[in-house]
Amino acid sequence: MKRQERRLPVALLLLFVLCVSPQKTTVSWCVVSDAEEQKCLNMAANATARNIRGTLLCVRGHNPRDCMVKIKNGTADAASMFADDIYAAGLCHGLDVAAGESYNGVDGISYYVVAMARRSTAELSLLEMHERSSCHPGIRTTVGWTVPIGYLVNTSQISVGEQCNFPRVVGDFFGYSCVPGVKDPEHDPRGNNPRNLCEACIGDDNDRHICANNPRERHYGEAGALRCVAENLGDVAFVKHTTVFENMDGKNQESWALDLELEDLKLLCPDGTEAFLHEHERCHLAAVPANAVVVRTEDKCRVWKYLERLQNVFGNATEGFNMFSSAGYGESNLLFSDSTRHLHRILGNYISWLGPTYTTMLQAFERGVLCTCG
Ligand SMILES: *[C@@H]1O[C@H](CO)[C@@H](O)[C@H](O)[C@H]1NC(C)=O
Ligand SMILES: *[C@@H]1O[C@H](CO)[C@@H](O)[C@H](O)[C@H]1NC(C)=O
Ligand SMILES: *[C@@H]1O[C@H](CO)[C@@H](O)[C@H](O)[C@H]1NC(C)=O
Ligand SMILES: *[C@@H]1O[C@H](CO)[C@@H](O)[C@H](O)[C@H]1NC(C)=O
Numbered sequence: 001m002k003r004q005e006r007r008l009p010v011a012l013l014l015l016f017v018l019c020v021s022p023q024k025t026t027v028s029w030c031v032v033s034d035a036e037e038q039k040c041l042n043m044a045a046n047a048t049a050r051n052i053r054g055t056l057l058c059v060r061g062h063n064p065r066d067c068m069v070k071i072k073n074g075t076a077d078a079a080s081m082f083a084d085d086i087y088a089a090g091l092c093h094g095l096d097v098a099a100g101e102s103y104n105g106v107d108g109i110s111y112y113v114v115a116m117a118r119r120s121t122a123e124l125s126l127l128e129m130h131e132r133s134s135c136h137p138g139i140r141t142t143v144g145w146t147v148p149i150g151y152l153v154n155t156s157q158i159s160v161g162e163q164c165n166f167p168r169v170v171g172d173f174f175g176y177s178c179v180p181g182v183k184d185p186e187h188d189p190r191g192n193n194p195r196n197l198c199e200a201c202i203g204d205d206n207d208r209h210i211c212a213n214n215p216r217e218r219h220y221g222e223a224g225a226l227r228c229v230a231e232n233l234g235d236v237a238f239v240k241h242t243t244v245f246e247n248m249d250g251k252n253q254e255s256w257a258l259d260l261e262l263e264d265l266k267l268l269c270p271d272g273t274e275a276f277l278h279e280h281e282r283c284h285l286a287a288v289p290a291n292a293v294v295v296r297t298e299d300k301c302r303v304w305k306y307l308e309r310l311q312n313v314f315g316n317a318t319e320g321f322n323m324f325s326s327a328g329y330g331e332s333n334l335l336f337s338d339s340t341r342h343l344h345r346i347l348g349n350y351i352s353w354l355g356p357t358y359t360t361m362l363q364a365f366e367r368g369v370l371c372t373c374g
Contacts, residue, residue: 027306028057030067030076035331043314043335046321050313054306068093071296078295078303080336083110083354084142087362089294090350097292097350098303099343101336108355110291112241112284113147115268116226116277121235127155127272131175133200135228135237137221138213139167139181144225147286148238150361151270167193176200178228180220181213200233223247227256229265236268241280286358291337292346304345315342 031037040058047056059076061067064085070076072093080101081089089095103110117124124132129152136144149166152158158173160166167182171194178200182193201219203210209217219228225237226244244265247257267275267283275283295303314323324341326334336343346353354362 024302025053026055026057027078027303028059028076029335030059030061030070030079031335032061032063032067032079033331033334035326035329036334039326039329039334042321043310043323046314047310052309052313054309056306056310068095068294071095071294074296077299078293080291081294082142082291083288083358084146084362086289086292086294086350087354087359094297095294095350096297096300097346097353098295098300099307100292100346100353101290101340102342102344103290103337103339104341108289108353109287111288112280113143113286113288114239114241114280114284115148116229116237116239116244117235117266117268117274118229118232119264119266124235124268124274125272126151126236126268126270127157129157129236130173132235133175133233134177135200135219135225135234136177136179137225137239139179139184139187142288143222143240144179144238146365147288147358147361150363150365151285153364154360155270167197170194171197178202178211178217178219178225178234180211180217180224183211184213187213200228202228202233223252223257226260227254230256230260238285241284244277284357286361287355288358289354292350292353293343294350300346307343308345311343 029040031040037058037060040056044056044058059070061070061076061079064079064081065088067076067079068085068089071079072095078098086097100108115126136148138144140146149170152173153160158169160169167188174196176196176199179197180201181187182197187193198211201211201217203212204216204218211217212220214220218224219233222239222243223246225239226247228234229237244260244262248260248262250258262277265277267277267279269275269283270285293303293307310323314321324336324338326332326338332338351359
């Protein structure tokens with residue numbers, strides 16, 4: 001009797017370590033667009049044709065939030081998600097991550113969020129941003145919203161009450177800003193988000209589409225936020241560490257970009273000091289992790305093993321199906337980021353994958369995430 005009681009946990013442990021899944025051999029991938037579904041179906045057919053063990057199914061979700069619910073309730077098993085959604089999947093639904101994307105051979109970190117300013121703007125400190133003007137790539141983006149607002153909460157410069165109204169608090173805090181999309185009905189159902197959050201926006205050549213959540217607004221996106229600071233409309237732009245270099249040396253032919261001089265720009269660090277542009281590794285608001293495959297905790301090992309088999313065959317394929325390419329589907333970053341070199345196994349939990357700085361920012365933002373857990 002005693003012996004049998006002890007055998008069961010050992011068997012379970014072995015199952016876990018060896019990652020043997022006796023019953024389920026299908027992996028249902030949650031896809032959110034026609035193009036993604038088509039690539040998923042191609043991957044499934046190619047996997048079958050190459051006799052890869054297991055079966056891939058493609059399940060249609062409305063958006064990443066819907067996919068989280070489906071993974072939680074077993075309608076789907078997996079989907080690749082970006083950092084903000086990984087946090088929501090863990091916090092709201094108790095999900096975890098099985099595999100992470102690796103770009104350029106650098107595991108884990110995808111990019112740094114930095115605060116960029118003109119060198120000529122004196123007396124500027126990230127710890128004292130009240131009444132300053134700011135340029136954000138867009139509403140509810142990691143770079144332009146979650147991380148900078150999380151930072152302001154973390155440093156007690158703003159606080160958000162029970163009403164969950166981040167735009168109002170941010171509008172009260174900054175003098176004027178450009179947050180493309182902040183007045184869109186989707187993000188402002190009652191139409192009362194502060195107008196000053198669009199006052200550093202410029203729209204298109206004909207003064208139309210001001211504050212639009214698309215490139216017609218010339219201060220939209222990371223390049224647009226940089227332009228907003230370069231044109232002296234904002235004191236600070238929240239961008240990626242790579243943004244400035246992607247718009248230099250003729251890579252961007254617009255006149256503001258051709259006029260850009262590295263010496264005219266600086267980074268603002270979270271401790272209130274400043275730094276040179278290339279010092280992003282020590283002077284950033286957050287290191288944002290790569291996309292990862294979200295799964296139920298008990299499925300981590302099983303889904304990883306399946307992905308490992310897939311990438312052994314389709315990860316570097318130069319002819320036939322390649323799982324990290326979206327060429328021919330009319331959209332980019334389908335199922336995985338197109339810049340993925342390989343996937344690697346994640347043994348720790350989703351918090352360890354997200355990393356300390358980014359998690360700190362999101363925990364400050366947590367009320368905002370919880371507000372939308374629904
Ligand atoms: C699981 O969640 C999805 C997404 O909302 C829903 O459509 C489906 O009916 C749910 N299925 C079960 C078995 O609860
Ligand atoms: C967040 O706030 C804590 C406590 O004030 C501080 O120790 C920490 O350095 C802050 N983190 C960042 C990245 O600013
Ligand atoms: C594909 O090849 C590159 C270069 O050799 C390597 O870094 C990468 O890990 C490979 N990817 C896979 C999935 O094997
Ligand atoms: C494999 O994928 C390609 C697209 O890369 C598709 O054209 C082809 O039909 C798929 N092969 C099979 C056997 O389904």
